Amino acid sequence: MKGTLTRTAAALLALGLTCAPALAADEIKIGFLTTLSGPGASLGSDVRDGFKLALTHSGDKLGGLPVKLDVVDDQQNPQTGRQTVERFLKRDKVDLVTGVVFSNVLLPVLPGILQANVPYLSVNTGPRDYAGEKCDPNFFAVAWQNEDIPAAMGKFATDKGYKRVAMIAPNYPGGRESLDGFKRLYKGEIVEEIYTKLGQLDYAAELATIRVAKPDAVFFFLPGGMGVNFIKQFDGAGLNKQMALLAPGFSADEDTIKAVGESIVGLYNSSQWAADLDNPANKRFVADFVKTYGRTPTMYAAQAYDTALLIDSAVKKVGGKIEDHAAFQKALKAADFQSVRGKFSFNNNQYPIHDLYMREVYKTADGKITNKTVSTVVQGYKDPFAGECKMGG
Amino acid sequence: MDSIFIIEQLINGIGYGLMLFLLAAGLTLVFGVMDTMNLAHGTLFMFGAYIAATVHEASHSFLAAVLCGVLVTMLIGALLEVTLMRRLYKRNHLNQVVATFGVILLADDFVKWMWGASPIMASTPAALAGPVQLLPDLPYPSYRLLILVAGVVAALALYVVVNHTRLGMLVRAGASDRPMAELMGVRVQSVFTLVFVIGAALAGVAGALMGPLTSVQIGMGEGILIPALVVIVIGGIGSVRGSFVAAMLVGVVDTAGRAFVPPLLREVMAPALAADVGPALAGIAMYVLMAVVLCFKPGGLFPARG
Numbered sequence: 001m002k003g004t005l006t007r008t009a010a011a012l013l014a015l016g017l018t019c020a021p022a023l024a025a026d027e028i029k030i031g032f033l034t035t036l037s038g039p040g041a042s043l044g045s046d047v048r049d050g051f052k053l054a055l056t057h058s059g060d061k062l063g064g065l066p067v068k069l070d071v072v073d074d075q076q077n078p079q080t081g082r083q084t085v086e087r088f089l090k091r092d093k094v095d096l097v098t099g100v101v102f103s104n105v106l107l108p109v110l111p112g113i114l115q116a117n118v119p120y121l122s123v124n125t126g127p128r129d130y131a132g133e134k135c136d137p138n139f140f141a142v143a144w145q146n147e148d149i150p151a152a153m154g155k156f157a158t159d160k161g162y163k164r165v166a167m168i169a170p171n172y173p174g175g176r177e178s179l180d181g182f183k184r185l186y187k188g189e190i191v192e193e194i195y196t197k198l199g200q201l202d203y204a205a206e207l208a209t210i211r212v213a214k215p216d217a218v219f220f221f222l223p224g225g226m227g228v229n230f231i232k233q234f235d236g237a238g239l240n241k242q243m244a245l246l247a248p249g250f251s252a253d254e255d256t257i258k259a260v261g262e263s264i265v266g267l268y269n270s271s272q273w274a275a276d277l278d279n280p281a282n283k284r285f286v287a288d289f290v291k292t293y294g295r296t297p298t299m300y301a302a303q304a305y306d307t308a309l310l311i312d313s314a315v316k317k318v319g320g321k322i323e324d325h326a327a328f329q330k331a332l333k334a335a336d337f338q339s340v341r342g343k344f345s346f347n348n349n350q351y352p353i354h355d356l357y358m359r360e361v362y363k364t365a366d367g368k369i370t371n372k373t374v375s376t377v378v379q380g381y382k383d384p385f386a387g388e389c390k391m392g393g
Numbered sequence: 394m395d396s397i398f399i400i401e402q403l404i405n406g407i408g409y410g411l412m413l414f415l416l417a418a419g420l421t422l423v424f425g426v427m428d429t430m431n432l433a434h435g436t437l438f439m440f441g442a443y444i445a446a447t448v449h450e451a452s453h454s455f456l457a458a459v460l461c462g463v464l465v466t467m468l469i470g471a472l473l474e475v476t477l478m479r480r481l482y483k484r485n486h487l488n489q490v491v492a493t494f495g496v497i498l499l500a501d502d503f504v505k506w507m508w509g510a511s512p513i514m515a516s517t518p519a520a521l522a523g524p525v526q527l528l529p530d531l532p533y534p535s536y537r538l539l540i541l542v543a544g545v546v547a548a549l550a551l552y553v554v555v556n557h558t559r560l561g562m563l564v565r566a567g568a569s570d571r572p573m574a575e576l577m578g579v580r581v582q583s584v585f586t587l588v589f590v591i592g593a594a595l596a597g598v599a600g601a602l603m604g605p606l607t608s609v610q611i612g613m614g615e616g617i618l619i620p621a622l623v624v625i626v627i628g629g630i631g632s633v634r635g636s637f638v639a640a641m642l643v644g645v646v647d648t649a650g651r652a653f654v655p656p657l658l659r660e661v662m663a664p665a666l667a668a669d670v671g672p673a674l675a676g677i678a679m680y681v682l683m684a685v686v687l688c689f690k691p692g693g694l695f696p697a698r699g
Contacts, residue, residue: 037510037611045511073510171672194655195672201607204405204537205651212398225608228514233606236517236534238524259514263522 025322027066031088034099036073039225042255043101050301054308063315074105081105089116103174114138123304132388135349143303145351145383147181149248152270152356152377154186166192166215178221191215201229207237217244227251228259235263253298267361273302273341274373282340306339313337349389353382397530402652410644411544415599417624417636419592425568425631430489433496435614437593441466441600442609446515455518462601470593501611512610568631627686629693643679650678
């Protein structure tokens with residue numbers, strides 16, 4: 001009796017398994033791996049909230065399909081990231097993966113995702129590795145290539161006439177590529193290039209080194225709490241009276257402003273997006289983000305919002321048939337959506353072609369500290385690696 | 394490389410060393426006197442930081458914040474001693490490590506529930522946000538100076554307690570030969586509790602002071618526990634004097650590693666290679682120091698047990 005029961009159950013199970021692929025997709029399963037604890041926690045929260053806001057805007061669906069969103073904290077730890085992604089791919093069989101903030105988490109898990117032929121949409125980091133020769137039809141950098149925003153800052157420093165610049169970044173791929181990006185469009189002399197441990201929060205030794213180098217300006221790439229501490233300690237050491245501070249937009253965004261306070265006013269920073277960009281998609285995004293979460297969105301939130309809009313547009317384009325992988329990829333590459341940053345399209349390597357802006361932190365009439373757009377530094381910027389990518393446009 | 398630069402880095406190193414000492418002192422006392430491995434020491438450091446940051450934000454008084462941070466940490470320490478540590482003294486080291494590791498996990502989740510997973514960006518008191526002019530060419534952050542002074546005061550206080558009070562005598566006796574101290578009629582139980590609470594107080598001071606310099610976050614205790622363990626191993630387990638000397642050494646070596654190794658490497662090798670090797674070498678400087686010390690003095694610099 002027991003044997004029959006087991007056999008029936010097994011038969012039913014087998015039937016269920018063989019039937020599954022025959023059904024059209026009735027939902028889109030998204031594995032969302034992001035950083036929700038540790039020094040990068042505020043970044044991941046904004047990524048998650050931006051993505052969820054876009055879901056609300058498209059009626060809790062993406063391109064008409066109900067969404068099964070699984071948000072998991074990677075603790076900024078590659079090991080945790082790996083285990084989670086394995087689960088996404090093998091057990092949950094997700095349709096796409098997205099959400100990772102830090103390149104040191106993304107790089108170890110990316111090969112597995114791409115080999116499983118699952119699209120990965122990057123809401124933040126855009127590593128050099130996958131921009132050139134190793135570009136992959138399943139990898140979409142929705143935010144930027146790691147060099148884009150620092151490059152704009154390098155051009156700005158040249159235009160400002162800073163002759164000597166010191167640079168500091170954490171010693172991980174994102175940090176190194178950022179400093180390379182700055183160098184690409186900067187024409188002056190680099191007097192110091194300092195790499196610290198990722199997650200280091202005390203910069204006493206590094207600030208003393210910078211003081212001795214006497215540069216005209218310091219460019220720092222220190223995402224999250226690292227940047228907050230750097231700015232505070234930079235001011236604490238009195239260096240703000242001796243040299244200018246140059247930041248990529250991440251380190252002068254709402255989360256940093258809130259944590260640093262008054263002394264951040266006047267900081268120039270480059271970004272592919274700003275809260276005051278004048279386009280209808282952005283206005284709706286900013287207004288609703290403030291209404292829903294009670295805080296002004298950051299670049300991270302804007303990037304994640306764009307990512308969700310992109311998925312929405314692609315699913316719509318294929319009429320919900322995401323199981324037709326080639327068509328879905330093509331629809332993603334078309335990038336047929338209204339980005340909150342204005343003009344947006346994918347280059348042949350599936351990294352963005354977009355404008356880069358200069359922002360300045362200022363104090364509004366009613367005492368609120370926030371960013372305003374000052375100018376467009378580069379128009380239609382493309383990363384320099386696309387030429388090495390064999391994929392067609 | 395001018396002398397101002399070297400002086401500044403030296404002060405930075407001593408400041409970091411003093412904070413390490415506050416942690417290592419408690420750790421070495423607990424290990425030396427009670428022969429108990431307490432991995433949860435870093436957790437007390439974390440609680441000190443969280444409580445101070447919370448009180449500072451609510452009351453805007455930094456003094457009140459530090460006092461509250463220290464007092465509550467002492468209470469937590471006492472609670473931990475009475476409920477758990479007391480049962481572990483007679484167990485072997487593996488039991489102690491596993492149990493106190495469990496405390497870390499529990500405490501981290503408690504903090505996550507109480508304060509949330511995002512770190513708190515504790516602010517320095519507004520009066521101490523700027524630099525003071527130490528030397529004509531050397532402005533130094535006033536908050537770091539405060540930490541330096543507080544660290545020296547705490548170290549002196551500990552010195553007086555350990556070397557010139559009856560309690561200190563009992564502690565030293567316990568550290569150098571516990572069974573003999575017991576046989577001489579020392580009430581070990583109450584000494585143990587007191588030592589544990591003193592250790593908690595020092596960890597609380599360090600946490601409350603370090604919070605605004607780093608950031609107050611889950612796992613901050615584990616991050617600093619490792620250099621603190623290096624310090625007590627170099628200093629000789631159980632010796633407060635040893636841990637002071639070792640903390641200064643580790644503080645200075647770690648800072649010097651970050652400040653001097655990368656520029657030196659750039660002189661002798663290609664910039665790209667130097668950028669690869671430099672931070673890695675700087676990161677292991679204190680472990681190299683530990684290895685060298687242990688080569689010549691396997692019991693540490695000042696072993697408490699001859």
